[in-house]
Amino acid sequence: MRRYSQIAIFLHWIIAALLAFQISVGWALEDLGARGFALFQLHKSIGITILVLTVARVAVRYGRPRPAPVEGGWQGMLAKAVHGGLYLFMLGAPLTGWALVSTAKVKVPTLIFGIIPLPHLPLPAGAGDPASAAHALLAWIGIALIVLHVAGALRHHALLRDGLIWRMMPARSPVLLLALPALIAAAFLLGRLILPASAPQAVAAPEKVAAVEEAEPVNIVAATDTDNAAGEADPAPSENATMVAPIGPPPSWTVQPGGSIAFSVGNGNDSIQGKFSSWTARITMDPDRPESADIDVEIDLASATVGDAYQDGMLAGDEFFGVAAHPRARFTAKGAEKTGANGYRAAGALTLKGVSKPQVIRFTLSGSGEKRKVSGSASIGRTLFGVGNGESSAGLDPKVAVDFRFDAQAK
Structure with a gap:
């Protein structure tokens, strides 16, 4: 045949x-x-x-x-x-x-x-x-x-x-x-x-997720955190408080090259690691008078990368950062308070993807004089900002860990 x-x-x-x-x-x-x-x-x-x-x-x-x-x-x-x-x-x-x-x-x-x-x-x-x-x-x-x-x-x-x-x-x-x-x-x-092993996922209504994020305090070193999502406000000065004149204007700090802002998010039994390669920070603060702090950090969301071209393309899309409509994220804070020998806490606001939410950051300073090192970490509730709002995000944890470190020089 x-x-x-x-x-x-x-x-x-x-x-x-x-x-x-x-x-x-x-x-x-x-x-x-x-x-x-x-x-x-x-x-x-x-x-x-x-x-x-x-x-x-x-x-x-x-x-x-x-x-x-x-x-x-x-x-x-x-x-x-x-x-x-x-x-x-x-x-x-x-x-x-x-x-x-x-x-x-x-x-x-x-x-x-x-x-x-x-x-x-x-x-x-x-x-x-x-x-x-x-x-x-x-x-x-x-x-x-x-x-x-x-x-x-x-x-x-x-x-x-x-x-x-x-x-x-x-x-x-x-x-x-x-x-x-x-x-x-x-x-x-x-x-x-070759299919990934199934991982247990907690299912919660968005309102409950938001409530958890609002209630849990989070540590950070110069980034943002959802621990102030409950709308924590700066303490109002007492009417009987003694007003102390400032000794002098607080110094401005220039961020030195080589700093990093990294992020990671749980993905079932694994995690996705990434970073932002382009960002700027304008910081004014006297470490001895943290109430003088004025912090303004802007992140170019298009610079986000997890080391994979496919996933980087997804990050820029509407499901995640929506870079076309909202190219930058911004964190601002006026004033801070000391929480330890080298630790500080600042209540501010994070604006991401067109949404602004109260945020608290925690950061530590090391060094002395005109040269300081800043480092820390944070946990940001991505669902509050509509980041990861599609089917491909179903396995991601609701919180994203942020880690950053940089050197600063007083002007």
Whole structure:
């Protein structure tokens, strides 16, 4: 019996294995949230690979015609319909996935296997929902067609015993007859094995989350914190308080190069680490008279990075920082109070993504004279500012830890 060409056989089995992996992973992606980010990128890469290989398979089919059908009647018509449907599935699923990514609100750059950039399709935003529905529907149709295709192959091999299955084998070998289907099963199993382990997540209403964030004090060294989300106000001076004239104007401090503002957020059993590479700080303060403090810190949100181009693109999108509409975050505070030998506390306000909330920062100073070192940490309630408001953020902790340190020189 005439067989398919070797290139057609190779493409058949490699596409089948990739489809098994895609189906295995795709079932779980929607429920993984941020924990599935890396798998989502891999899913896109393999999807485009399937698209390219399918186009090659179609070209081979027309360049090297396939063997003649061995069965007519309704069975032959059904076989042709299943084969045609599989081609539509292998082309349509990657294309609708590409359209879905291209019209998503969060514009994430696509690099095929982290190397080859894939441009977004020039589609209107309104095409996103139809693309999503079509992608999901094609997945189920594809699964049904694969089941029919496998059932037909088993029918010919086990019931009709006409040797049809050998046409799609590199050689008439019982070992290959077992090994190639086992490759597909292994690809499906691999897709399940690489899924992130599920992590328990506390579910709370937004109002309760906000209440917890308002009630819990947080430590910081020159950044912001939600421990004053309850609206803690600076103590009002007593009517009988003795007014002391200031000794002199407080010094202004220049932040020296080499400082850092870093952040981290829990992500299931893991955490995402990042930093802001561009920020400015204007600080006036006499360490001996902390009530003289005037603090103003601005952060360029577009400079946020977690060391991955995909996730950096997400950070700039509307789901997280919304950089296009709100390019900067700002923390300001007037006055501070001493909390220890080198520790200070300042009540101020954080403005992020168009929302301003009361914030308290805690920071420590070391050194003396005109040179000081500032360091510290904070916990910011991201939900209060609408940061991480989409499905991909479902696994992230509601609080983001902030750590910063820098050297300052008095002017």
